Amino acid sequence: MISELVLSRARQWASLPMFDEKTRLEIQGLLDSPNSFELTDRFYRQLEFGTGGLRAVQGAGTNRMNVYTVRIATYGLARYLLELYGCHSTTVCIAYDSRHNSEAYARETACVCSAVGIKTYLFETLRPVPELSFCVRHKAAAAGVCITASHNPPEYNGYKVYFGDGGQIVPPHDLNIINEVNMITDIAAIPVMPFDDALKSGLIEFVGHEIDEAYIVEVLRQSVRPVTGAIEIVYTPLHGAGYRLIPDVLRRKGFSAVHIVKEQESPDGSFPTVHVPNPEERESFTLALSYAAKSNADVVLATDPDCDRIGVAVKDLSGRHVLLNGNQTGALLTDYILAGMSESGTLHSGRAAVIKTIVTTSLIKAVCDDYSVECVDVLTGFKHIGRWIKDNPERDFIFGAEESYGYLRGTYARDKDAVLAASLICEMASYYKSLGLTIYERLQQIYDKYGFFSEALVSVTMRGQEGQKDIQSVMEFMRGQHWRLPCSVKILEIKDYKAGIDGLPPSDVLSFHFHGGSKVVVRPSGTEPKIKYYYMIRGQSEDDAQKTTKELREAFEKMEALALFP
Numbered sequence: 001m002i003s004e005l006v007l008s009r010a011r012q013w014a015s016l017p018m019f020d021e022k023t024r025l026e027i028q029g030l031l032d033s034p035n036s037f038e039l040t041d042r043f044y045r046q047l048e049f050g051t052g053g054l055r056a057v058q059g060a061g062t063n064r065m066n067v068y069t070v071r072i073a074t075y076g077l078a079r080y081l082l083e084l085y086g087c088h089s090t091t092v093c094i095a096y097d098s099r100h101n102s103e104a105y106a107r108e109t110a111c112v113c114s115a116v117g118i119k120t121y122l123f124e125t126l127r128p129v130p131e132l133s134f135c136v137r138h139k140a141a142a143a144g145v146c147i148t149a150s151h152n153p154p155e156y157n158g159y160k161v162y163f164g165d166g167g168q169i170v171p172p173h174d175l176n177i178i179n180e181v182n183m184i185t186d187i188a189a190i191p192v193m194p195f196d197d198a199l200k201s202g203l204i205e206f207v208g209h210e211i212d213e214a215y216i217v218e219v220l221r222q223s224v225r226p227v228t229g230a231i232e233i234v235y236t237p238l239h240g241a242g243y244r245l246i247p248d249v250l251r252r253k254g255f256s257a258v259h260i261v262k263e264q265e266s267p268d269g270s271f272p273t274v275h276v277p278n279p280e281e282r283e284s285f286t287l288a289l290s291y292a293a294k295s296n297a298d299v300v301l302a303t304d305p306d307c308d309r310i311g312v313a314v315k316d317l318s319g320r321h322v323l324l325n326g327n328q329t330g331a332l333l334t335d336y337i338l339a340g341m342s343e344s345g346t347l348h349s350g351r352a353a354v355i356k357t358i359v360t361t362s363l364i365k366a367v368c369d370d371y372s373v374e375c376v377d378v379l380t381g382f383k384h385i386g387r388w389i390k391d392n393p394e395r396d397f398i399f400g401a402e403e404s405y406g407y408l409r410g411t412y413a414r415d416k417d418a419v420l421a422a423s424l425i426c427e428m429a430s431y432y433k434s435l436g437l438t439i440y441e442r443l444q445q446i447y448d449k450y451g452f453f454s455e456a457l458v459s460v461t462m463r464g465q466e467g468q469k470d471i472q473s474v475m476e477f478m479r480g481q482h483w484r485l486p487c488s489v490k491i492l493e494i495k496d497y498k499a500g501i502d503g504l505p506p507s508d509v510l511s512f513h514f515h516g517g518s519k520v521v522v523r524p525s526g527t528e529p530k531i532k533y534y535y536m537i538r539g540q541s542e543d544d545a546q547k548t549t550k551e552l553r554e555a556f557e558k559m560e561a562l563a564l565f566p
Contacts, residue, residue, distance in 0.1 A: 002036050009043040009062055018188040019068065023060040041464045047073070048178060055149050055158035055527045058101060065149075065157040068187055070105045073159055074112040074145070075190045076181030080173070081142050087117035093139055093207075095123045095132035096147035097241045097306040098267035099157050102126070105147045107195055109159075114198035115191035124206040126241045126267060128307035129160065130408075130417035133386075134215045135207065137166040137412070148306035151278035152528070154271050167386025167414035171505060212245065218412035219249055219420050223427060224340035227254040229434040231298040233426055236261035236288045238277040239268040240305030246422050253423055255430075259295050261287050271305075279304055279311025280405055282323055289313065292321050299429045299439070303418040308382075309405040310418035312425055314439040327361035327455040327536075328443060329425070330401035334364045335446055336428045337399050337409065338371045349373050351396040355385045358497075358504075358511060359521045359534040360403040366450040373398065379497070379507050380523060382406050386414035403455065403534070451517075454545035456535040458553065460560070463529045470564055471524045471531045477563030478510055478522060484562075487555035489548060490515045520552055531560075 013019055014027040030039045042061025047054045047069055054073055056065045081090050092113050096102035103126075110120040121139055123132075129146045136144040144162035152158070161169045161177065169177065184190065198204040233255055237243040243265050250258050264273050264287060271277040274284050279302040292300045292313065300313035300321060312329050313321045324332070334354055341347035349372040356364050358377045368375035378384035385400040389411055400408040406416030409424065429439050447453070462470045479496060495501060497509040509523040517538035524531050533556055539545030 002040055003044070006040050006043040007031075010039055013043075013060060016188065019060075023066070023068075026060045037464065044465050046181065054160075055152065055156060057155050058157050065101075065105075065159070067101075067104065067108050070108050070147075070159060071112055071190045071192065072181055072184050072187060073161075073177075074109045075116075075184060076177050077143065077145070077161060078113050078116050078118055079180045080177050081118065082116060085142055089142070090117075091119045091121065091139060091141045093121045093132060093135040093141045093144040093162075094146075095127045095129065095135070095144070097126050097129070098239055098269055099147070099149060099305060100154070100269035101157060102147040102269070105157065105159070106145070108192070109145050109147070110204045111192045111195055111198055112190065114201070114203035115193040117203070119202070120204050121207045122204055123211075124208045126244070127208075127212075128241045128245060128417075128419055130308055130413045130415050130419060131211065131215050131245070133162055133166040133413040133415040133417075134218065135211050136162050136164065137414075138211065138214055140164075146306065150306055150527075151276065151280070151304040151309060153276050154269060158527075162415075165386070165390045165414055167390060168381070168383035170383050170387050215412070215419075216245065216249055216252065218410065219417070219423055220252060221412075222410045222420055222424065223253075224337050224424070225427060225431055227427060227430045229430045230257065231255065231426065231430050231433055232295050233258045234261065234288050234291045234295060234297040234300045235259070235422070236264045236285075236302045237307070238264050238274060238279065238284055238302055238304060239266065239271050240277060240303060240307055241267070242303035242307035242418060242422075243267070245419050246301075246303065246307070249419055249423050250426060253426065255426055257295075259291050259297070261291055263287055277305050279309055280326065285311065285313055285323060289321055297321070298433060299426055301422050301425065303422070307418045308416045310407070310421045310425070311405055312439075314429070316440050322440065324439075324443075325455060326401075326403045326405040327363065327453070329405070329421075330356070330403070330407060331361060331363040331367060331446060331453075332428065332439060332443055333407060333409075333421075333424060334367050334399055334401065335442070336424070336431070338367065338373060341398070342371060347371065347373070347398075348396055351394070352398050353392070353395050354398050355388050355400045357381070357384065357402045358509070359523070359536075360401055361453050361455055361536055362517065362519075362538065363446070363450060363453040364401060367446070370450075377502070377504075379504050380509070381526060382408070382416045389414060403457070452539050452542055452545050454535075454537045454539065454542065454549060456537075456549055456553075458533040458535070459525070459528075459530045460533075461528075461530050467529050471529075474531055474560050474563040475508060475510065475522070475524065478559055481559070481562070484559070485512070485555050486558055487551050489518065489552060514552075516548075518548060518552070520556065522556070
């Protein structure tokens with residue numbers, strides 16, 4: 001049965017003249033179809049801000065990314081900003097990536113802001129999302145918007161909101177914006193200024209090259225050591241925004257042998273050469289690795305469409321290129337940065353802090369402990385690292401890392417930055433090569449010193465309204481039945497973050513800690529219809545860690561099955 005709410009919303013979208021003809025016909029076709037699931041999925045809710053803002057499949061409906069949901073989100077944001085600051089002191093920076101309709105959504109955002117008197121700085125073409133974070137700070141703007149769906153499949157797009165500190169929105173701002181959005185009952189009443197009129201009036205101002213230059217200066221300022229050795233680099237932007245800046249940054253850094261994967265250099269929202277433009281997936285490296293084999297590359301880099309995440313491949317002991325996971329790259333960079341700062345005398349351990357999320361490897365903490373540097377855990381989502389920087393101005397922020405391939409050094413931006421990470425990773429490879437080492441060999445030295453750490457992420461997709469219910473069923477079952485976990489590995493402690501613990505805000509997260517230093521974290525995704533299991537295993541050897549991982553995976557799979565099929 002289709003609810004009256006769904007039917008009411010769908011009929012409005014199918015009949016009101018404010019919706020374009022394509023949208024009206026698309027929804028009317030669903031109303032005439034027996035496929036009630038699709039209609040319900042499109043209208044059972046209004047898109048909500050998660051860990052990365054709005055993100056959804058593109059199409060017609062309140063639960064889809066389209067020009068109308070962009071208008072609603074922007075008008076809610078604009079009303080909140082006007083309430084806080086008034087129109088005379090309010091500006092917004094806007095950027096977008098290479099996805100289908102990204103430029104159109106960015107312009108629509110600017111037009112709604114202009115209609116209520118908010119000036120916008122709009123990038124003239126696509127840019128990395130960390131540059132948007134930098135632009136907000138550089139322009140002293142009240143907020144920023146980046147149109148992107150990160151590494152999601154081609155049918156997705158999204159809407160990331162940043163506040164004046166350059167970080168993604170966090171409570172109470174996210175909830176306050178949603179409250180404003182929920183009060184919008186008449187889409188037709190949302191004011192939209194014609195783009196050309198807004199441009200002529202100065203309410204929209206294009207920005208680009210001057211922001212690029214200021215941003216690149218800050219990225220290069222984060223270097224730990226000078227480049228000491230020539231290396232061969234292969235880089236693919238995976239049809240995204242990284243092509244604009246990363247080759248230039250590496251050239252300015254002093255690297256001349258940078259091979260760009262030509263088949264993936266041009267921006268293309270269809271991402272024709274990959275199934276998903278995700279640098280976490282080996283398939284995304286297929287073309288880059290073929291380039292690496294020909295050039296005998298020391299480092300292979302891949303960035304996602306909005307260029308905030310970076311994947312890395314390096315040569316192992318046999319000379320074969322292997323992919324590092326996000327935890328390994330984070331641990332390597334932590335070790336490299338702390339060692340370099342310690343040698344140069346710039347590391348002040350009493351004030352210094354490295355920030356990571358609760359689902360990121362404990363190896364980073366082991367490295368920090370060795371340098372008497374505090375390692376702070378925050379909730380999942382890089383926005384929490386950005387918030388820590390804002391809330392702790394008296395501390396020295398050294399480095400931030402999350403397992404999902406995101407890293408930041410410096411406070412010029414407040415989001416993960418693959419442009420910066422590319423610079424540091426190549427600098428690190430150059431340094432180790434000058435010592436006769438590879439990045440892979442340094443990783444083995446780290447394992448020898450601190451123990452073997454193995455990480456794995458398992459995501460289970462549960463789509464639609466029923467899927468949301470299933471995800472909550474699994475979470476609540478595990479809260480009440482954790483003692484039934486069928487495995488031989490003994491539980492040391494279970495942390496439930498729902499009520500707020502360890503000084504962190506409440507979050508729907510369970511963390512299972514085991515004897516020996518292993519842990520498993522379970523949480524619903526904030527941006528996708530998934531429940532995620534993070535396995536962070538500490539073992540005496542790789543075989544030992546893999547054995548423990550296998551046993552714990554089987555145990556949590558059984559628990560999930562019991563929750564869904566008791």
